[in-house]
Amino acid sequence: MDIIENLVLGGLSAIGFSLITNAPRRAARIIGITGALSWTVFYILKNYSHMNILIANYIGAVIISALAYFFARRYRLPENIIVIPCLVNLVPGGNAYRTILYMVQNNYSGSINQGLQTFLIASFLAIGLFTTPYVAATIKRLKMLKRTGRKL
């Protein structure tokens, strides 16, 4: 039940952001699927397996970039159109808010704590986004080298 709720809302919120940024209509279905899957995996990893939140975010971003890589080639869309709306769910809004909140409450050490965590989560999201294109490009390159028989 919980999982279904997450699938539906994750997909809807990704589609919602695609409406704001005026994404093409034919991409809405793809964005919905990608957003729902990435959000649900992130939610399960975070709430049920008590994994480090950085790893949960990283895996969520990897799923987004992998699906975007696949769908972009299948339906001839720019990858960016799929990535941007799906990534919004994973943005560390809570930590960013707490950075400001503690600052207002004169709790500066707590504010720096949360700020650093926000920065770390954002960096791990970025690393996750680059994992799939990097792996795909490496495999392609290795195949080409094998076919032509050249050395690195």
Place this chain on the structure above:
Amino acid sequence: MKKLGTHALSDLCLKTAYLLVNGGAETYRVEDTIERIGHSLGSDVRCYVTVTAIFIEINHQNYKFIKSRLGGTNLQMIDDINTMSRQLAEKTITGEEFTLHINHLYRNKRTTDFPFYIKAIGAGLVSMAPMLLYSMPLYYFIYCFFVGIVGYTISYYLSRLSMLPYADLFISGFVIALLAITLKDLGITTQYHTIIIGATMPLVPGVAITNAIRELVMRHAVSSMVKFLDSLLVASSIGFGIASALIIF
């Protein structure tokens, strides 16, 4: 196929690059697309894009540049131009048709767009997702939906009205925090933190941050820094809007 003159070609390339940058494409993608368009029209085009200016060189003799501005996201524009340039490379449309389409887009500066109420509903949907993370009861989702819509509406109309770029985000952050605190004071909800977190989600500069990081990794440092600073300013102006509401009330 009749070849375009260098003058017409440089105009075409400048307009296409301008539209792509204003649609929110990454700079390396813009440069790549322009060079491919030049190649499929039979000329040697070089392009250099920072976010605030676009430089074009045609066949090592014709140089031009255009000033452009930061801001605006229109993914439909990127998709349209991408599809057209791909058709141009496959020779399913001619250079004249392509020029006609680009001129049309450049004159109107807009593509098919969703009406405002659909965008507002989209903003409401975006605000609901963070509630799942904190496993809130159902009525929180509904309040967050409406607060998110109000915040997005304010920023949407103020950004068209005012000349000062970050003021709209400051004000909408302020109003969101104010609404959330009011809901708590009226005894409708028990706390305001999650509602603020959710309702600011549609305003987050997601496009700018994503593009800035991608450009930085692709070694386009200048445009990446411009976008990064911009997204930092957007985020902090929302944050200071919320902070001032929290301090006052």
